[in-house]
Amino acid sequence: MLFWSNFSKKKVLLTLGTGISIFLLINAYIYITRGNYRLKRLMAFFFPERYGDDAGWYYLFLDKMWASLRWIGPSDSDALFYVNYTDTVFLQLSYQFGYVMAGILAVLFGALIIKMFSNVNKIKNPYAKLLIIGATALYSVQVIYNIGMCVGLLPSTSLSLPFISYGIVPTIINALLIGLILSIIRRKNFQ
Template sequence: MSNRWNHFLSEVTNQIRSKEAKKFVASELEFHLKEVKKEWIGKGLSEAEAEEKAVSQMGSPSKLGHELNKLHKPRIDWWLISLLAITMALSFLPLITLGDELSDGYIVMKAIHVLLGVMIAAAMMFIDYRKFENKGWVFYSIGVLLLFLLLTIPNAIINGVPYFMIGPFQIESHYALPFLFLGWASFFNNSKIRLWQHFLLVALPLLLFMAVPNLAVSFIYIAMVFVMMWWSTISRKAATIITITSIVGVAAFSTFAWFTVKEYQLARILGFLNPEKYPDNWGYMYLQLKERLASAGWFGSAVKSEALPFEHTDYAFLNLTYHYGYLFAIGLFVILSMFAARIVMISTKISSRFGNLLLVGGVTLFLVQFIYNVGMMIGLLPLTSMSLPFISYGFIPMIFNAFIMGVVLSVYRRKDFILNRSA
């Protein structure tokens, strides 16, 4: 490479502020210069003459650098950041409505959760998501290892969910989802993985989730994998085979589970299907939810009622509906729906297949939590431990959803780093 060539590249990249964009532009320019040089050599020019022609064709390096700086500078999605700021502010309301039921310590802890969530989202935004593309096996292995540790090392149980401690951190099955999310985005972007390998890769974490057990996380995992699969470049035939086989497997497992179900488990199912018949036990919570919704009104209930369990966590949507009314609930529903709408809009602007898989997986993880939580609050779905994204109190839900949005922001930030190579 001649000094003229190096000087040209240096002058162009000096106009670009972002270090990340600088490397990208330098790589692209060098590629295009080599292509033009080959054309001139093919026309009979010497290598030195071809290099001179290639550089001259590019025009003014200063002007070109200025244009490329505007075109390829990293982007910040202020719409998504605004939604994050609004929902994180609203997330304090479930605690405020409980008043003296909770100490000020919960407010302080919530503030810490929000601060950590902001830090996680910001950190993920500045990390180049493309670095994860070839590390699927690493992320997948970490996710599986966490689940395996939950089954093998001594652990405690809170509300039926097992966990173990790593220093001050309480590790439970939710922690495996972000790693499996990144792993599957990489796998579905890899055409070399065969059908039988997909079966094994899907089945292993699912069996571990069910053995832990955590049905809510199992459901989120299944939805994420299958939506990403149908969005990926995997053949429709393979996707159909995996889907049908999985449906048959779930049906067979459900049939077997029905005949082996324990009495209290059956009572919980019947309590959901017919709560009026079990008003003093398994149907009690469903009746309480129905009563709260009926008395909320458009602007909230003026009657102070006894707090229900988990009003600041899993039942946060019901809590806010009861205290602030249907209009507030509709507004909150719209705000949370805008997260999904925004991610879908971003996906239409992304040419990276891996980036699109991350967006599809991310919006699925978000929507499953959101739709299921609202669905169980209005009596359409059985009650389980499913948080309302960003609104429910808890360290894990906040960090998990902040991580998802951070990945989305990372993809958006680099949406203009587009490879235009034809070879």
């Protein structure tokens, strides 16, 4: 949102640099005071074989799951017993219905994100543009990270897939984001 605002380049870079510096300082403090289990989890993502008995088993399990997938239909019904059901719902649906379902879900989510971003140029009000960009960014980060996490491209966190994962609070927040975007698009011709 900073890059689409009316701030000068100097203010944007200063704000971005300050935010990144504060983020790094807080993370350094957490790593120093709370132990190194987060570092172990991150290293298990990069080297799962080395941490196979500890934090890397999940990434080895993901590789095994994606390797046994079929194009259509279930592979092995009892293999999903060890997976967190709400954070890995994309993996579950892909595992139960095959690569075709994974492709359909990715295309549907991608089309929705592209449609939301394509409406930014149609809006005249700069505040409404920033609202659409922010809401779309919040929604798309959840989708991209969850799919990347389930595929094994990103480290595992508890970020749910919008409107599919279990949980009332993320569903309400995503419904509010979509409702905000639809409300702005409906009034796009107003100043």
